Amino acid sequence: MLMSLTCLNGCIFLRSKLHPGQRCLSRLYNSASGSLMLEDQVFDESPKFEPNAVVDFGVTRSVPRVPTTGSELFPLVGKVFKSLNFRVAREKRFGSWVESHGFSHSINCFRIIIHIFALAGMRLEVFTLLRDIVEFCNESEYDAFELFSALLDSPHHLERSAIVFDVLMKVFASNSMLENAFNVFVNAKHVGLESDIMSCNFLLKCLVEENRVDFVRPFFEELKDSGPSPNIYTYTIMMNFYCRGGPGWDVNIRRATEILGKIYSSGQRPTVVTYRSYIHGLCKVGSLDVAFKLICNLSYRNKPLNSHCFNAIIRGFCIRGAVQKAFEVLEKMKISGVVPDAYSYSILIDALCKEGDVEKSLVLMEEMERYQIKPSVVIYTSLIHGLCKRGLMECAIDVFNGIGASGCEYDQTVYETLIDGFCMDGDKNSATKLLQEMIINNLVHTTFGFRFLIRGFYKLGHYDKAFEVFNIMLRDGISPDTIACNYVLNGYCRDGRLEEALKLLEELSDHGVTLNSHSYNAIMYRLCKESYPERALELLPRMLKRNTVPGVVNYSTLISGFFKQLNFRKSVMLFTRMVKIRHITYIAK
Template identity: 45%
Template structure:
């Protein structure tokens, strides 16, 4: 770098025997004493550039009172000396310009002798002050450049300034310093550039990330494995195509990915739902003996657990062990959580025992998963026993553990147990939070104790615990369960006044209740109000409304909603299609119902037991037993076991078609398939025999029903004609 590039630096710093390289020279030190700064004094050789002298003199001529501090720092190189006055106090007492000049001088002194930490601390202090008083901190660079004694010093100062700006989240300022340094031809370390890149990724500053990476490739420093890994982390889960390109670019540039790079890429594939691809990639890396770590395997284990492929996840754990990588606490915790979440508590506990036996100490996440799994399974005594032993394992009773246990007691209706834990929690100086209150309120509402729920809600507010949208939605649901829709609306208005915005769940609770009360038109008004508030209805709300209109036999509105959801990009699910098929079946429009059923299959949805039963029942009602039986067989071939409702539809269909032999065969098959006939099935068979005039068989079925402990109802008696006999006797 030339002198012109650096600007008009003081001659002291540009002389052949630089001040910083000769800091032990007494003749150099005296130049820094207060009495040595004379505007008319010559500093050894003439400064030829007049403009440079004019730039320097105003800074030292107006206010010279901090220069003795510079001299003392120069003499001692002592941090405590430099801290005799803070920058904020210096700026307030001696002015910003003079203080900036002096502190920049001290920063350069520290940098020149390798005390980068001290220089960094001073830079942080200055930047913090300038940021707080809302002044442009980039002007600090001018003072640092003016007093820099060499390109090496200036390079280090630039790197420290990049780091400080980055730590203060002033990423644009940091990027400006980077670009300025490259323009000046300064060499910057890869560490400072990676530091800026990493923080830009954390803040999701896509433009800065792209710009910095491109500048590094074009002007240096050359990206290394850490640079590429940071960039990989930015794109993983967002743009796996770009992440793959980065991996390929590393290979082209002979930059060898490390285990962190690979684990980041594998994690990205799993986040994108490509767990099988991630597993294949991992095994390929293993076969090529490329660097791997436990994080690579843990990412795949987590990916399989998220997809519910738990035994594939166990296989990954086993293969991890066979490759010489020991599973860690995270490997086991992920698996334990996965099995508990899936309801397989036995396997989760088995893995926990295996983990402990292997000498791996469970962490907070492991025990939280264990507690949560036991609570969800209803094994509250085991959960409480484990909870009470946690202190012996070195864990403090914290909010997380109490929340899990209290919620477990609430969900299983043991409110007394939940309240005992609340009191114990308070005894441990923990304050019940909104989560605890919401769990209790939800349990009260579920048990139809709305009055108790509302009292707790009032206590919650009185104690300064602010409800959230979940709490309010639970209360709204409680009102709706009791048929108090107007009170539910009133609470929603109060929510809005308190800044609690009702979400889709809140609206769905109201809409569902109105539909159950056959007030779908009113529910539709609520739907439109929700849309106006900017909420986007999901498939659940659409399906709820469609079902409401179907139940009111308003197929026109139901199909309008179906068309609207498709137009809005909301994909119908099994429930949506089943509701519409049910509506068509109720009207006997079986051809349209079958078309919709087949459309559902073409779109990749697999019909469930309810969908099959709905359309089978429709064909049975219209007398098309052949088509109903075909669908029944299709249902069985798809792996679905028909239940008592499905069988009863066919039995009733055969009976109405007077095909009693087929009805009896199907009836007997029900008992073999563990789908025991219920009251409706027996009544259908009795009515069938009555209609064919076979009264003896009708009464035999009736007697068999009584033997099974099934009590007849009015419909059964009607089928047997018993009410007629009673009328005749009367």
Template identity: 40%
Template sequence: MKTFGPSPNVRTYTIMMNFYCTNHSGQQPKVDIKEAYKILKEMWEIHISPSAATYSVWVRGLCRVGCPDVALKFIRMLRYENQPLNSYCYNAIIHGFCAEGEVKKAISVFEEMSNSGITPDICSYSILVDGFCKFESIDGGLCLIQGMQENNIKPTPISYSSILKGLCEIGAAKIANDCFHDLTNSGCKVDQTAYDILITGFCAQGDLSSAHELLEEMINNHLAPDASIYERLIRASCHAGSADTAMKYRNMMVQGGYLPDTVTCNFIVKQYCTDGHVMGALNLIDEMMDQGIVPNLYTYNVVINQLCKDENTEEREGRVLEALHLIDEMVDQGIVPDLYTYNVVVHKLCKDINAQKALEVITVMLKRDMFPNVIILNTLIDGFIKQSYFKKANMFYRGMLKLEITPNVTTYTILIGMLCERKKVKDVYRRRKVKKAYTLFRKMIREGINPDKICYTSMIAGLCGIEDVNKACALFREMQKGELLPTVVTYTCLIDIFCKLDQMDEAKKLLKMMVRQNISPDVKTYSCFIDKFCKLHRMDEAEMLFDRMRKENISPDVVTYKIMIKGYEIVGNSDLAYEMTDEMRQVFNIPDNSI
């Protein structure tokens, strides 16, 4: 145009300047204020007078790069030189100050605009209303709405949307609803955005009935709810714990021509599982696939987790098989199960004392080029130990080391527990195993893995079992130095061995220490003392402890009763032995011929 004609005019230059002053929705170029200024400067140099529209574009560009103060100085200079200005110039600066939270400066520009003879328009008011609601006060926004009406400027949906949003954000959805209906009754046009804001507000407050009323009102006013409104209602219903209500909104959404995305469906799947209605979740997954909505890893993991949580003994095996079937279905869908998926199933199988089946799952994992992590291997090792497959458990521990999978505190705790808690074996064999556990215990510390209170307690229990009191007490002190509070089990292990070794003073010291640390003795703790007193023929002290237990609401168990009965028999008090036996039968519903 410059070379061959026609020559660019003020409109051409304004269009070019607008291009450089506009953010193109993430595309390049963004606001290039230097290029925009070159165009404005060129207009001045070739004596093309910029119009009010040109200046408004330049001012808007300055505000978009965060320079509303510079823009204000510029229009003041223009006003001084009697250059053309319009409301767009001032609105851009008002918006610029509001965007930076400088609402007082925005008000000042608004007043300056009025004083300079340019009447604020609907856009001027709407920008200020939004600024007040975001950064100042909603009351100020309402005053501006009132000012608009006094100046015969009818508020638009944009104007009052800011008020409604502000009220909803401070948890005043009911006031927002009243304000909305006051505005509509005064003749303001109702739009979908306002309903969206109000429904969102009520959903955030958990007021689903009010949200539903607005949905029905919206439909009655011939405004079609969009996908986002239904999604909010679905999520709010799930948060309220009603998967059925969420499904109702999902069906309405589909009837309205919108397919919910996978994330929205996942909310309902999760809620069905939380409610224990896993079949509802499985049916929804089938429905999703029929509609072309692809379930993702999260969808399947939620359902698999719930299937493996089911404690119904009649359906337990079927639930686990269903979980394994879902893993195969995931693979068929091209969804790669993660370690969490497999860990849930392996944990369930091991919990159900089926470590062999869990091992088959591990084999499938390996075929799919997925290696188990320390959590899965810990679960498997624990499962084999519970089934007394100690060699296999040890084999997997060695396998961890060969695969360079670092054992963690849980691994060591499981293995130490295995070595320390094996009962009904010869003393020599047991002593050897406990020593092996102690070596393992020290190894984990050397490797920088700090034992937790469970690990310490297992080791202390093992040492007490072979009457190595010195090492057990040393670990107890080490535990306290490490600021790990011993548990009632820890104390009971030590009290039991001191009682057995006739060191009653030490046992009593530990009992007092427990009380000082607010650790309540349990039935096993008291039974240790009662058993020793009975063996020493000190039945008065045994009876005193037995009564103390009941005063502290600790119910004696069958073992405690049998200890007392045997104690009475030892001292030749058959009457009290008979009374205690009769009491035990009544408390535990034991038939006469079973004792």
């Protein structure tokens, strides 16, 4: 009775404060929320408490219960109903209410509050409250599948739960609880509620992004067969699913084509994203000519296209080596009124530079300047690579120096490209200087970056520098890869420091660094060269102990070492073993 009076007073207060245009909304609150709170929602005023155990959602947990009455939750519900103030609803988190009032009373209270906000169309508030409950269930190991029945309003007024379950589906999907979200969709349909297509699209998109092939197709078929009817966004999500492929499944261009046909037959209009996904799919399966014809047809019919549609085809032709065809696509792009972007030029410049056609690359750079398109550091890197390949080191240096002036930031790759150019040109001093500059500018953060430095110094013959970089790598806790280790081991051997190489070999193995046959071969080769083939042979059992299978390169080194010592018996024995192992390996394959 007290609750009824509170609600009635709240309604009178709200009506007096609203101007006439808002009173229809007030009537909605009065009728819908009034019935929500008085007709169907019932609190157990004298609950039975179990002191040692709580059973919720079929899960038994030892949780201390505080003997309170459900009536303590009524004031909160009343405040929310009267004010629709979200701050009031968020005075206390769901978990805190459970600690002080128990789960059953807390979920009843929050269910009413959630439905109040849902009836008022306040979806964001509903989302926040439901997320709070879902997070509590996850942390407390409650069965979140049971939330559907716990949040159901009334069997006599199912329509009032529609918004709540649409939002609950989104909460589950956004938390990567995709089975739970799908379960909400199925249960809602079972009780006669049809979910909103936008909520279904959100779930479908999440399923695609998580590569849940087992759910994507059945869910889409269910939407087609029994609703809600798919819209253009639903079809576009499925188009993306079939065209991008993923772990465990390939691009299915036949299915994608069927989707495009369904869009046309349903009278809906494909978006630019729909066409982009389909064109990407065609390019991935190698149907570049088909994609180009399609884009020409779409352009003629004034259909929506963007640079991504054209770039996919340009890239496909460049990968195939058909650069001239890629230029045709670029020209068609301009004629269609789609302005090429930095990526369009980046693809072409990279392809031209790899072919050594620096002149055309520079023409494209001038064209970019006319269109006021700022080159990226990737474009500069491709140009430097092309210039180095042609031996035009002075031009490459000019381009490198101009990167900073253009407003781009230097990255690790552009340094590595120019350093490789200096190494190919035999300019060790410039390469070393640039390597040191790279370290000073803190452009070495990863295993790959350190490996590049080690390789650079190794190729330049500066073994001490390579060892120094390797030690910095270990000091900073960056685990070296096999290639970096092999360069260092080779460096020690070339520098005549065999004992240090052997010691490092053991340390690397003890620390779990993966080594291969070439790691051991560097030391074997040096031992054999210094006329110690017997010591080199001792490395074979050590390799096997470390689960590294000796390869042909190891046996060849040992055979050559013993042959030079005129120990033909050992040479023949090792050759026979090598042939036998190769035969066994071949049979095993």
